[in-house]
Amino acid sequence: MINLIKKIFSIIxxxxxxxxxxxxxxxxxxxNFWRFSKSxxxxxxxxxxxxxxxxxxxxxxxxxxxxFCYRNENNIQSKIVNYHTPGNITIYEFKKIIKKLxxxxxxxxxxxxxxxxxPEVIDMIWLSKKKHKxxxxxxxGVNLDKKNIKRLINCKTDTITISLKGVxxxxxxxITGLDDSYxxxxxxxxxxxxxxxxxxxxxTKIIIFYVCSKNKIENMKKMIKLADNLGIDRxxxxxxxPDNFRSSEKMxxxxxxxxxxxxxxxxxxxxxxxxxxxxxxxxxxxVKKNCFTVDGITVLVDRLGNVSYCCKIPPQARYGNIxxxxxxxxxxxxxxxxxxxxxxxPYVCKYCSILNKSVPES
Numbered sequence: 581m582i583n584l585i586k587k588i589f590s591i592i593x594x595x596x597x598x599x600x601x602x603x604x605x606x607x608x609x610x611x612n613f614w615r616f617s618k619s620x621x622x623x624x625x626x627x628x629x630x631x632x633x634x635x636x637x638x639x640x641x642x643x644x645x646x647x648f649c650y651r652n653e654n655n656i657q658s659k660i661v662n663y664h665t666p667g668n669i670t671i672y673e674f675k676k677i678i679k680k681l682x683x684x685x686x687x688x689x690x691x692x693x694x695x696x697x698x699p700e701v702i703d704m705i706w707l708s709k710k711k712h713k714x715x716x717x718x719x720x721g722v723n724l725d726k727k728n729i730k731r732l733i734n735c736k737t738d739t740i741t742i743s744l745k746g747v748x749x750x751x752x753x754x755i756t757g758l759d760d761s762y763x764x765x766x767x768x769x770x771x772x773x774x775x776x777x778x779x780x781x782x783x784t785k786i787i788i789f790y791v792c793s794k795n796k797i798e799n800m801k802k803m804i805k806l807a808d809n810l811g812i813d814r815x816x817x818x819x820x821x822p823d824n825f826r827s828s829e830k831m832x833x834x835x836x837x838x839x840x841x842x843x844x845x846x847x848x849x850x851x852x853x854x855x856x857x858x859x860x861x862x863x864x865x866x867v868k869k870n871c872f873t874v875d876g877i878t879v880l881v882d883r884l885g886n887v888s889y890c891c892k893i894p895p896q897a898r899y900g901n902i903x904x905x906x907x908x909x910x911x912x913x914x915x916x917x918x919x920x921x922x923x924x925x926p927y928v929c930k931y932c933s934i935l936n937k938s939v940p941e942s
Contacts, residue, residue: 612683616876625919626910630683633878637691637895638698639668643722645757646745648791648820668698669883671707677881678711680902688716688878692894696723706735714738718789720745720756721766729773733782741787741816742770747802755791767810774811787814792859794836801848808850816857835862862930871929874918876909889917892932 615629642649678684687708689695696719708715716739717732724742732740746752749760756762770786777784788810790803800817807815819835836842836859845858872878873891880888885902886895900911908914921929 609683609685613685621918621922625915625922627876627907629876629909630907631681631876631879631909632684633686633688633876634677634681634684635688635690635878635880635891636669636674636677636704637693637880637882638689638695638701639691639693641667641697642694642720643697643758644694644720644745647755647757667883668700669704671700671703673883674700674704675707677885677902678708678713680885681881684713686714686716686878688718690716690718691880691882694720694723696728702728702731702735705732705737709735709737716741718743721769722762724766724769724773726772726776729769729776733773733776733780733784736782737784739785739787740773741789742766743789743791744803745791747790747799747806751799770810770812785814786812787816788812789816789818791820792817793819794841797844800845804845804848804850804856807856808854811851812854814855814857817859819859819862836860837862870918871921871932874909874914874921879908889914 612629613632616627616632619627619629621627678687689701689705695701695717701717705715705717715737717737718741721742721744724740744766745755746763749763752758752763753760770788773786776782777786788803788807790800792800792803803817804815838861842858850856871890873880874889878891880891880893880895881902882895884897885904886897887900887902887908888895889899899913900908902908905911920926
């Protein structure tokens, strides 16, 4: 009970009384959140609550050709994952989704395309904020122009995350397939975003995600300095595995196995206001017993209502559909994966950053 009271005060402090009353006093969301906070798997690995958060797969279009992306036809993963995410979600389809999943507290606009290529995405954010949701947007930054910056800040988007594909123009071009001038464009867009946030005294958190690996320590050092100079709020390091990740040689190139390998990075001076999320430590003994996607903390949903049990796999009808299944968290796919993770995580899950030990942020 004490922990629940602390959680309530934390929510009020972070999101305001309006959010608290609309979610926990005036609606059934309180019951759903209570069930989630007290939840334990039963013998069938089902749960008695609906999703707490969702990630909307806004579209299937992107203005980059990143080497590691599922969309890249040269990527072996694209042949493993049957990619069928439909096109732009409309505001009408989005309204249907949030009406169906009315217990959702958090909404992130991301998915397997570039959200800002959907002309209605900011209207969806406005609508979400009117319903007192916590809202995040993840973008590659190309279309983060002054017009979109103003709209995103003015509608009080909670977090704006830029997935920055390089620490300099050379690395950026190598990964994205774009001209190196786009790197400078994105950096200028981030600067404009930070400046407008300050001008409006906004509480929006500006985050940069950088895809890293152990063999790119020097670039990680440069990224810390760049993030510090840009004046953003948070920097997150994300490790993505090579196609043939079962190869120990390839794994050793990208994977951090202990905190000693990260301590060198912690010595780099930075602003106290810059928070850094370090790469997870990959080690069998650290594997957790649950996953935030399978457990409904954030579930991927596309315009047709199809869902996915993994944040790295696009939604598909065979995994579940919010309009056809009473509770998508209790479909056969979700319960099977939940059971596997709890008892004996599949190989790919053992090397997932979500299920491994997190180095304390600093």
